[in-house]
Amino acid sequence: xxxxxxxxxxxxxxxxxxxxxxxxxxxxxxxxxxxxxxxxxxxxxxxxxxxxxxxxxxxxxxxxxxxxxxxxxxxxxxxxxxxxxxxxxxxxxxxxxxxxxxxxxxxxxxxxxxxxxxxxxxxxxxxxxxxxxxxxxxxxxxxxxxxxxxxxxxxxxxxxxxxxxxxxxxxxxxxxxxxxxxxxxxxxxxxxxxxxxxxxxxxxxxxxxxxxxxxxxxxxxxxxxxxxxxxxxxxxxxxxxxxxxxxxxxxxxxxxxxxxxxxxxxxxxxxxxxxxxxxxxxxxxxxxxxxxxxxxxxxxxxxxxxxxxxxxxxxxxxxxx
Amino acid sequence: xxxxxxxxxxxxxxxxxxxxxxxxxxxxxxxxxxxxxxxxxxxxxxxxxxxxxxxxxxxxxxxxxxxxxxxxxxxxxxxxxxxxxxxxxxxxxxxxxxxxxxxxxxxxxxxxxxxxxxxxxxxxxxxxxxxxxxxxxxxxxxxxxxxxxxxxxxxxxxxxxxxxxxxxxxxxxxxxxxxxxxxxxxxxxxxxxxxxxxxxxxxxxxxxxxxxxxxxxxxxxxxxxxxxxxxxxxxxxxxxxxxxxxxxxxxxxxxxxxxxxxxxxxxxxxxxxxxxxxxxxxxxxxxxxxxxxxxxxxxxxxxxxxxxxxxxxxxxxxxxxxxxxxxxxxxxxxxxxxxxxxxxxxxxxxxxxxxxxxxxxxxxxxxxxxxxxxxxxxxxxxxxxxxxxxxxxxxxxxxxxxxxxxxxxxxxxxxxxxxxxxxxxxxxxxxxxxxxxxxxxxxxxxxxxxxxxxxxxxxxxxxxxxxxxxxxxxxxxxxxxxxxxxxxxxxxxxxxxxxxxxxxxxxxxxxxxxxxxxxxxxxxxxxxxxxxxxxxxxxxxxxxxxxxxxxxxxxxxxxxxxxxxxxx
Numbered sequence: 001x002x003x004x005x006x007x008x009x010x011x012x013x014x015x016x017x018x019x020x021x022x023x024x025x026x027x028x029x030x031x032x033x034x035x036x037x038x039x040x041x042x043x044x045x046x047x048x049x050x051x052x053x054x055x056x057x058x059x060x061x062x063x064x065x066x067x068x069x070x071x072x073x074x075x076x077x078x079x080x081x082x083x084x085x086x087x088x089x090x091x092x093x094x095x096x097x098x099x100x101x102x103x104x105x106x107x108x109x110x111x112x113x114x115x116x117x118x119x120x121x122x123x124x125x126x127x128x129x130x131x132x133x134x135x136x137x138x139x140x141x142x143x144x145x146x147x148x149x150x151x152x153x154x155x156x157x158x159x160x161x162x163x164x165x166x167x168x169x170x171x172x173x174x175x176x177x178x179x180x181x182x183x184x185x186x187x188x189x190x191x192x193x194x195x196x197x198x199x200x201x202x203x204x205x206x207x208x209x210x211x212x213x214x215x216x217x218x219x220x221x222x223x224x225x226x227x228x229x230x231x232x233x234x235x236x237x238x239x240x241x242x243x244x245x246x247x248x249x250x251x252x253x254x255x256x257x258x259x260x261x262x263x264x265x266x267x268x269x270x271x272x273x274x275x276x277x278x279x280x281x282x283x284x285x286x287x288x289x290x291x292x293x294x295x296x297x298x299x300x301x302x303x304x305x306x307x308x309x310x311x312x313x314x315x316x317x318x319x320x321x
Numbered sequence: 322x323x324x325x326x327x328x329x330x331x332x333x334x335x336x337x338x339x340x341x342x343x344x345x346x347x348x349x350x351x352x353x354x355x356x357x358x359x360x361x362x363x364x365x366x367x368x369x370x371x372x373x374x375x376x377x378x379x380x381x382x383x384x385x386x387x388x389x390x391x392x393x394x395x396x397x398x399x400x401x402x403x404x405x406x407x408x409x410x411x412x413x414x415x416x417x418x419x420x421x422x423x424x425x426x427x428x429x430x431x432x433x434x435x436x437x438x439x440x441x442x443x444x445x446x447x448x449x450x451x452x453x454x455x456x457x458x459x460x461x462x463x464x465x466x467x468x469x470x471x472x473x474x475x476x477x478x479x480x481x482x483x484x485x486x487x488x489x490x491x492x493x494x495x496x497x498x499x500x501x502x503x504x505x506x507x508x509x510x511x512x513x514x515x516x517x518x519x520x521x522x523x524x525x526x527x528x529x530x531x532x533x534x535x536x537x538x539x540x541x542x543x544x545x546x547x548x549x550x551x552x553x554x555x556x557x558x559x560x561x562x563x564x565x566x567x568x569x570x571x572x573x574x575x576x577x578x579x580x581x582x583x584x585x586x587x588x589x590x591x592x593x594x595x596x597x598x599x600x601x602x603x604x605x606x607x608x609x610x611x612x613x614x615x616x617x618x619x620x621x622x623x624x625x626x627x628x629x630x631x632x633x634x635x636x637x638x639x640x641x642x643x644x645x646x647x648x649x650x651x652x653x654x655x656x657x658x659x660x661x662x663x664x665x666x667x668x669x670x671x672x673x674x675x676x677x678x679x680x681x682x683x684x685x686x687x688x689x690x691x692x693x694x695x696x697x698x699x700x701x702x703x704x705x706x707x708x709x710x711x712x713x714x715x716x717x718x719x720x721x722x723x724x725x726x727x728x729x730x731x732x733x734x735x736x737x738x739x740x741x742x743x744x745x746x747x748x749x750x751x752x753x754x755x756x757x758x759x760x761x762x763x764x765x766x767x768x769x770x771x772x773x774x775x776x777x778x779x780x781x782x783x784x785x786x787x788x789x790x791x792x793x794x795x796x797x798x799x800x801x802x803x804x805x806x807x808x809x810x811x812x813x814x815x816x817x818x819x820x821x822x823x824x825x826x827x828x829x830x831x832x833x834x835x836x837x838x839x840x841x842x843x844x845x846x847x848x849x850x851x852x853x854x855x856x857x858x859x860x861x862x863x864x865x866x867x868x869x870x871x872x873x874x875x876x877x878x879x880x881x882x883x884x885x886x887x888x889x
Contacts, residue, residue, distance in 0.1 A: 058722070058776065059722065061776065062722045062723075062776065062779065065779060065780055069782075080621065080785075081620055081621070081639040081640070081670055082639060082670045082672060082689050082729070082785075083785055085667060085668065085669070085670050085689060086689060086725065086726045086729060089668055089725050090722055090723070090725065090726065093722060093725070094722060097722075
């Protein structure tokens with residue numbers, strides 16, 4: 001079972017009681033690392049202002065939170081479209097902000113280091129990888145936020161010095177596209193347990209990068225309009241193969257992974273009770289903890305269990321086909 | 322002279338001559354008489370001037386007397402007369418504006434507006450300057466363990482205010498009825514007791530998408546009462562149901578062929594015939610679903626709104642709004658569709674929609690980007706082109722990564738008069754005049770101290786909370802909820818606001834609620850609570866105000882608090 005990195009202590013009141021600037025991180029270790037990072041920054045650039053750095057820090061933090069929230073998927077209950085739209089809009093805003101920063105006066109090295117260090121910071125907390133960290137800590141890291149973004153980042157790592165800003169921007173746009181509206185989140189759960197190198201074919205990332213995921217979303221979202229999508233869509237063939245790959249993967253996962261069988265049983269029992277049990281999710285303890293940690297949102301407790309349920313649900317569906 | 326001379330004076334006509342003759346003898350008159358004469362003249366003059374003054378005062382007082390709206394409110398039957406008589410004042414009273422503070426009236430009236438008199442402003446006695454709120458009742462479990470199914474998800478008074486409906490996450494609807502005012506305590510308005518409880522929606526499973534459909538009641542809307550039964554619409558994420566709540570207090574007795582317990586009699590034993598009669602029985606309240614409006618929404622339904630024509634209603638989900646006829650449950654018209662052809666281009670969703678209270682062709686819907694669109698159904702069958710777009714330009718100083726999220730409108734409500742509408746976004750309440758699209762006429766900050774905490778609130782998802790807001794009966798006060806079980810009231814006329822708390826500690830009967838304050842600066846005064854001590858799990862999302870009276874229902878997580886105005 002892959003761990004998701006270091007667990008983050010979660011306490012709403014703790015967060016709010018700390019009298020910090022909104023940009024500053026709430027946790028001490030974050031502060032320490034950031035202080036170190038700031039010292040590094042000073043050596044590189046003439047005078048990065050503190051507000052700029054805190055702006056960057058806040059941006060990174062918000063970015064990480066955004067991605068984490070988008071990843072957190074509750075199977076069995078439809079995600080609120082409003083919430084997804086707001087998260088994606090925030091993500092786009094951050095992306096534009098980063099783009100404008102990249103075009104602006106900031107030197108690429110600063111951005112690189114900033115992003116690199118920030119990603120390293122975030123690595124401890126959220127499942128976002130950066131190229132350097134991915135190579136270094138293969139096993140310990142949480143899986144990449146989406147397989148194609150990791151492959152993108154991996155391919156772009158040789159060109160880190162010059163094109164990392166561009167690469168991150170591409171990664172973000174891919175992430176934005178990939179996140180879509182909830183459909184692919186289930187697919188992430190399928191992939192998280194397996195070694196992505198096996199499945200990093202050219203089809204998947206190109207299909208996802210270039211075209212929309214809405215045909216895939218049809219199977220989960222059952223939106224008739226989307227099914228009518230004109231076949232002249234770019235790389236539809238790639239999509240079809242992509243879909244078939246996913247179906248096959250589902251089957252494979254079902255056969256290989258005994259936990260999925262367990263989740264199926266749990267789902268079957270949940271049909272009777274009418275409620276999804278709160279602990280369907282076996283794989284990811286951190287997400288369950290993160291889900292349980294948001295107090296007062298009892299619906300979110302299912303978030304921890306949702307992913308496994310989603311996998312089971314999709315497997316059930318494929319069985320029925 | 323002699324007596325004859327005097328008599329000659331008396332018989333001669335003409336006062337003037339008499340006086341002249343008197344004056345001829347002025348030298349002879351004693352001083353006292355002369356003094357009395359002048360005194361008489363002076364008195365005449367004084368009397369005359371007082372008469373003039375009094376008459377002028379009467380005239381002035383008369384006109385201002387009818388300008389006084391407190392008098393207007395109390396003396397209902399003279400209204401039309403007054404409006405006609407004072408053209409200058411007519412416009413003021415036909416508008417349902419909040420009154421200007423520079424008014425003549427002294428004592429604001431705790432007026433109750435009857436729905437048949439929309440023109441008259443009965444003063445702003447409901448303002449927080451005068452009204453003190455005291456605890457009346459609390460409904461719900463006392464223990465701190467909150468069962469998921471007991472979380473209240475909607476609160477709504479009916480049109481008369483006699484019934485109060487609540488919906489919860491478990492799909493149940495509980496209706497409370499106000500007891501009639503007792504003679505013993507004329508000062509205390511009736512209590513609300515449980516009238517009916519029924520399971521409105523059941524959890525469903527969408528087999529096509531492998532998704533569970535929550536049974537949580539998103540909205541309840543009452544229909545205006547047409548007959549003895551009450552009707553309400555309740556909706557969860559996908560299905561709307563029309564419920565009929567009827568009372569039964571009589572049952573037929575005395576059947577010929579049936580025993581009282583229902584067993585059939587052997588008709589050979591029937592010797593006489595009798596006519597069954599209705600006998601009184603214990604009151605039984607029945608709720609039966611009359612219509613089920615299903616399978617019309619792909620996305621989650623967030624609003625329903627009954628039209629003023631009482632024949633149609635709209636239901637809005639994230640991307641579409643449908644128009645239904647209350648009688649027809651298998652068809653609906655789609656009147657708004659903002660779904661883009663390519664879902665990747667989706668940046669905006671519908672968050673709330675409501676029909677105009679008086680114009681049956683007008684409705685508004687709000688979006689997640691902070692815009693409100695007013696549409697006229699007469700313009701086109703599909704109202705994608707708005708008639709009016711209400712949007713306030715963003716303040717560049719307050720721009721942050723969360724600007725869009727906090728500008729997302731969570732609730733939109735028309736005023737009872739139909740002139741204004743109110744929107745609630747995360748940090749503020751805005752009152753819009755339907756005639757002005759560029760900016761709201763009033764903006765009230767609900768909890769601006771949270772602006773610096775937006776990042777933390779984003780982390781714990783509180784930034785996505787959807788607060789509701791409501792008007793009072795005469796549109797002079799607006800109310801909305803906040804965190805830590807606080808709720809806020811804003812008086813539009815007196816420009817005052819108050820923060821109150823719904824908690825068990827203030828739950829003594831008729832105990833007056835003390836205004837609360839959140840300290841923002843470093844120095845914390847006594848009785849103030851600091852921002853960091855606020856409990857963000859205790860949030861008041863749903864509030865309702867009695868349409869005719871100063872009674873409010875405030876829903877915390879699983880309890881329903883009813884507060885009344887303090888009457889002496």
